[in-house]
Amino acid sequence: xxxxxxxxxxxxxxxxxxxxxxxxxxxxxxxxxxxxxxxxxxxxxxxxxxxxxxxxxxxxxxxxxxxxxxxxxxxxxxxxxxxxxxxxxxxxxxxxxxxxxxxxxxxxxxxxxxxxxxxxxxxxxxxxxxxxxxxxxxxxxxxxxxxxxxxxxxxxxx
Amino acid sequence: xxxxxxxxxxxxxxxxxxxxxxxxxxxxxxxxxxxxxxxxxxxxxxxxxxxxxxxxxxxxxxxxxxxxxxxxxxxxxxxxxxxxxxxxxxxxxxxxxxxxxxxxxxxxxxxxxxxxxxxxxxxxxxxxxxxxxxxxxxxxxxxxxxxxxxxxxxxxxxxxxxxxxxxxxxxxxxxxxxxxxxxxxxxxxxxxxxxxxxxxxxxxxxxxxxxxxxxxxxxxxxxxxxxxxxxxxxxxxxxxxxxxxxxxxxxxxxxxxxxxxxxxxxxxxxxxxxxxxxxxxxxxxxxxxxxxxxxxxxxxxxxxxxxxxxxxxxxxxxxxxxxxxxxxxxxxxxxxxxxxxxxxxxxxxxxxxxxxxxxxxxxxxxxxxxxxxxxxxxxxxxxxxxxxxxxxxxxxxxxxxxxxxxxxxxxxxxxxxxxxxxxxxxxxxxxxxxxxxxxxxxxxxxxxxxxxxxxxxxxxxxxxxxxxxxxxxxxxxxxxxxxxxxxxxxxxxxxxxxxxxxxxxxxxxxxxxxxxxxxxxxxxxxxxxxxxxxxxxxxxxxxxxxxxxxxxxxxxxxxxxxxxxxxxxxxxxxxxxxxxxxxxxxxxxxxxxxxxxxxxxxxxxxxxxxxxxxxxxxxxxxxxxxxxxxxxxxxxxxxxxxxxxxxxxxxxxxxxxxxxxxxxxxxxxxxxxxxxxxxxxxxxxxxxxxxxxxxxxxxxxxxxxxxxxxxxxxxxxxxxxxxxxxxxxxxxxxxxxxxxxxxxxxxxxxxxxxxxxxxxxxxxxxxxxxxxxxxxxxxxxxxxxxxxxxxxxxxxxxxxxxxxx
Ligand code: FES
Ligand code: FES
Numbered sequence: 001x002x003x004x005x006x007x008x009x010x011x012x013x014x015x016x017x018x019x020x021x022x023x024x025x026x027x028x029x030x031x032x033x034x035x036x037x038x039x040x041x042x043x044x045x046x047x048x049x050x051x052x053x054x055x056x057x058x059x060x061x062x063x064x065x066x067x068x069x070x071x072x073x074x075x076x077x078x079x080x081x082x083x084x085x086x087x088x089x090x091x092x093x094x095x096x097x098x099x100x101x102x103x104x105x106x107x108x109x110x111x112x113x114x115x116x117x118x119x120x121x122x123x124x125x126x127x128x129x130x131x132x133x134x135x136x137x138x139x140x141x142x143x144x145x146x147x148x149x150x151x152x153x154x155x156x157x158x
Numbered sequence: 159x160x161x162x163x164x165x166x167x168x169x170x171x172x173x174x175x176x177x178x179x180x181x182x183x184x185x186x187x188x189x190x191x192x193x194x195x196x197x198x199x200x201x202x203x204x205x206x207x208x209x210x211x212x213x214x215x216x217x218x219x220x221x222x223x224x225x226x227x228x229x230x231x232x233x234x235x236x237x238x239x240x241x242x243x244x245x246x247x248x249x250x251x252x253x254x255x256x257x258x259x260x261x262x263x264x265x266x267x268x269x270x271x272x273x274x275x276x277x278x279x280x281x282x283x284x285x286x287x288x289x290x291x292x293x294x295x296x297x298x299x300x301x302x303x304x305x306x307x308x309x310x311x312x313x314x315x316x317x318x319x320x321x322x323x324x325x326x327x328x329x330x331x332x333x334x335x336x337x338x339x340x341x342x343x344x345x346x347x348x349x350x351x352x353x354x355x356x357x358x359x360x361x362x363x364x365x366x367x368x369x370x371x372x373x374x375x376x377x378x379x380x381x382x383x384x385x386x387x388x389x390x391x392x393x394x395x396x397x398x399x400x401x402x403x404x405x406x407x408x409x410x411x412x413x414x415x416x417x418x419x420x421x422x423x424x425x426x427x428x429x430x431x432x433x434x435x436x437x438x439x440x441x442x443x444x445x446x447x448x449x450x451x452x453x454x455x456x457x458x459x460x461x462x463x464x465x466x467x468x469x470x471x472x473x474x475x476x477x478x479x480x481x482x483x484x485x486x487x488x489x490x491x492x493x494x495x496x497x498x499x500x501x502x503x504x505x506x507x508x509x510x511x512x513x514x515x516x517x518x519x520x521x522x523x524x525x526x527x528x529x530x531x532x533x534x535x536x537x538x539x540x541x542x543x544x545x546x547x548x549x550x551x552x553x554x555x556x557x558x559x560x561x562x563x564x565x566x567x568x569x570x571x572x573x574x575x576x577x578x579x580x581x582x583x584x585x586x587x588x589x590x591x592x593x594x595x596x597x598x599x600x601x602x603x604x605x606x607x608x609x610x611x612x613x614x615x616x617x618x619x620x621x622x623x624x625x626x627x628x629x630x631x632x633x634x635x636x637x638x639x640x641x642x643x644x645x646x647x648x649x650x651x652x653x654x655x656x657x658x659x660x661x662x663x664x665x666x667x668x669x670x671x672x673x674x675x676x677x678x679x680x681x682x683x684x685x686x687x688x689x690x691x692x693x694x695x696x697x698x699x700x701x702x703x704x705x706x707x708x709x710x711x712x713x714x715x716x717x718x719x720x721x722x723x724x725x726x727x728x729x730x731x732x733x734x735x736x737x738x739x740x741x742x743x744x745x746x747x748x749x750x751x752x753x754x755x756x757x758x759x760x761x762x763x764x765x766x767x768x769x770x771x772x773x774x775x776x777x778x779x780x781x782x783x784x785x786x787x788x789x790x791x792x793x794x795x796x797x798x799x800x801x802x803x804x805x806x807x808x809x810x811x812x813x814x815x816x817x818x819x820x821x822x823x824x825x826x827x828x829x830x831x832x833x834x835x836x837x838x839x840x841x842x843x844x845x846x847x848x849x850x851x852x853x854x855x856x857x858x859x860x861x862x863x864x865x866x867x868x869x870x871x872x873x874x875x876x877x878x879x880x881x882x883x884x885x886x887x888x889x890x891x892x893x894x895x896x897x898x899x900x901x902x903x904x905x906x907x908x909x910x911x912x913x914x915x916x917x918x919x920x921x922x923x924x925x926x927x928x929x930x931x932x933x934x935x936x937x938x939x940x941x942x943x944x945x946x947x948x949x950x951x952x953x954x955x956x957x958x959x960x961x962x963x
Contacts, residue, residue, distance in 0.1 A: 036396025131898015
């Protein structure tokens with residue numbers, strides 16, 4: 001057993017696990033009881049499990065707890081709250097930009113990281129940026145998600 | 159308490175205050191409490207599992223049978239009004255991202271004249287909600303707006319409320335008006351009473367009255383507007399409770415261990431192989447079902463990977479390369495869908511005839527989540543055992559009845575609570591995984607959550623969409639008018655949705671020892687009733703059954719449509735637009751071929767053979783919104799040696815022969831050097847009767863078109879017949895449309911038809927992409943590709959074959 005400490009959505013979390021290779025995703029689901037990071041493939045192929053680690057979008061299903069210790073983790077529920085949603089979340093809501101919503105952590109967090117570095121990014125640039133890693137939406141709500149991300153890139157929510 | 163009866167003897171307006179108090183006591187004594195009082199409402203409007211689920215810790219202790227038998231013929235099974243006047247709706251149609259929960263809340267607000275905020279919705283829980291079968295097949299609008307559905311229940315409730323208020327005010331219902339859940343006397347607004355005061359939490363005790371007056375859709379103020387989906391905020395905030403997020407006290411984590419080859423049986427399981435692993439691993443074996451249970455997901459995953467199981471060799475599989483020929487050689491169960499008996503004669507006298515074969519592969523639902531369920535089975539098996547299953551199944555009642563059989567527990571002791579998973583698009587692994595969780599929980603006596611790995615899901619858990627082979631022959635007269643149409647198809651099935659008698663219809667039930675009903679070969683019979691449920695009949699024939707008026711959408715009088723079903727080596731089940739997508743791909747591409755070879759514009763040629771004004775309307779609407787220019791195909795304006803060529807194609811369908819109408823124009827570009835097809839724009843026109851929620855309908859239409867684009871460009875289940883292994887087991891081996899690829903421009907035209915009944919919309923557009931894209935590819939490259947998927951290799955081979963000629 002080894003103890004690992006990390007920060008999850010601003011709160012400290014210490015976990016004891018026997019295997020340092022335990023993927024961060026399961027720690028976030030079971031120990032931090034988060035709903036935002038989701039299991040899709042466990043293979044780094046879909047993006048459902050995406051979180052920010054120190055501001056960098058990362059697939060938590062293929063990230064070991066031992067590599068996450070000492071770092072700051074942000075999941076989509078750490079972006080905003082019901083009373084005060086993040087502008088990106090507001091844009092997704094205003095554009096009704098999903099069907100089942102299971103995939104949302106991927107486009108939201110990879111999109112946010114790119115747009116925050118590239119304000120005013122165009123829809124094509126955003127789509128291209130999301131294509132730099134493997135991300136899926138099986139409901140195929142891509143078009144609306146691009147609209148939501150583009151609004152965010154323009155500093156708008158609707 | 160019968161709301162109406164009480165007031166036959168007492169007119170409240172004539173009562174003394176004392177009598178009033180006495181009556182209240184009487185009411186209290188006689189009334190059953192409203193079912194709503196059982197449901198703790200939380201912030202959100204749609205309760206579903208979200209609010210019940212937030213209380214899932216407590217819910218783990220809640221009873222199996224919450225309300226007694228839910229009788230769908232009774233108003234109380236559908237709607238209750240709390241003492242605060244809030245309306246709670248109970249429905250057997252679930253939310254899985256298609257937006258229907260919001261539409262149901264709109265319907266409640268509309269028919270009962272209450273604000274949206276005053277309507278709560280509980281759906282798909284065998285403890286609370288009526289049995290409405292499955293949520294599938296674009297049937298939800300038809301069920302809820304049709305006779306004996308939610309709308310009729312609400313209308314009956316409104317009628318009862320008005321009668322009650324009329325007695326209260328000593329007047330007649332027509333003298334009353336309802337606004338925001340308050341009934342007042344038209345001539346004297348000071349005389350008013352709220353639903354809450356009127357009903358005081360009592361039950362209606364009324365049967366649904368299908369003659370209760372329904373609100374005219376032309377007067378709708380809430381339906382027909384784009385009320386934002388009520389499930390979206392929590393999903394965007396990351397707080398939404400999916401089934402994956404159900405957490406019960408003492409819950410353990412299970413994983414399945416599937417046969418490596420199709421059809422392999424367990425020879426032996428070496429339990430010692432995982433004995434030294436961390437996580438208090440337990441091994442569960444039920445015939446050929448094998449699972450492991452541990453304290454955490456990671457421990458369960460490792461144990462599943464390391465468990466040493468000896469499997470028998472698998473079943474003999476057909477060679478994939480010759481699948482379609484093999485299909486046509488197997489014993490089959492045949493159905494003559496329509497046959498006017500004259501097709502051979504008419505064909506013989508045709509001025510010109512056409513023939514072609516179209517083929518469609520097995521495809522996956524390929525849900526983005528690993529299917530997941532949580533089960534809490536107590537007391538083992540037998541009469542006193544109980545089970546609660548938190549499941550993303552499309553049918554809570556069929557699952558309750560079949561899980562009961564699997565566990566050997568009376569159905570009355572089983573409660574299935576729907577909790578949303580990721581989009582399922584039909585019978586993915588959601589039902590199988592619910593059996594898995596139940597079997598493992600029963601074995602270990604603790605609540606167990608099971609999630610499928612990608613391979614569990616794709617290569618050993620889900621029920622694939624059916625493959626198809628379709629052979630056509632058609633003939634035209636001298637003027638180019640179609641005179642005869644013959645369709646012959648082969649498809650393959652194994653299993654289907656499970657119910658009480660067929661738990662072996664899905665993978666886990668079969669592994670646990672339940673028989674998968676075998677296909678029984680049978681000769682076709684003469685059809686006696688019209689049905690185009692599978693869309694095997696193209697849109698251009700009359701649908702003529704002897705002795706009945708034609709019920710098809712077209713004008714071609716001589717027709718024969720024969721379908722054959724063979725035994726599939728793989729489990730199959732409904733995949734969004736089952737059979738209809740495959741048939742429409744074939745029908746609409748073949749129709750295009752005929753138009754092309756006659757030098758006719760594909761839109762005009764279709765219109766020449768259509769008779770149904772609603773189908774004609776969507777074809778015209780799509781063509782006009784796409785600025786379709788009438789010309790023959792292929793596109794001669796393109797530069798002959800251009801590296802990239804562009805094309806457009808059209809397709810149309812009346813979904814299931816009696817559901818929603820839609821037409822789609824697809825625009826593509828094709829790289830002549832690589833064979834890569836890129837879709838650049840889709841223009842859809844859709845008409846499903848009165849529109850409930852325009853934004854939601856557009857969302858569904860867009861998603862359908864795009865999902866089918868992925869399916870027809872990329873998706874195909876693959877296997878190795880020698881090794882018996884399904885080789886498409888992750889997103890690299892089963893490629894799909896990815897982020898980063900061009901997102902086509904989407905344009906959707908909604909036709910709001912208030913003169914007809916509500917029908918479905920969710921599976922209309924998805925039915926069309928394969929054919930519209932196929933026709934657009936032909937328009938671009940001048941070569942017809944008659945197989946799905948249109949992969950670069952297939953397209954390039956077709957281009958090269960054509961240019962080599
Ligand atoms: S679950 Fe992590 S990438 Fe799919
Ligand atoms: S919205 Fe369902 S997978 Fe993206």
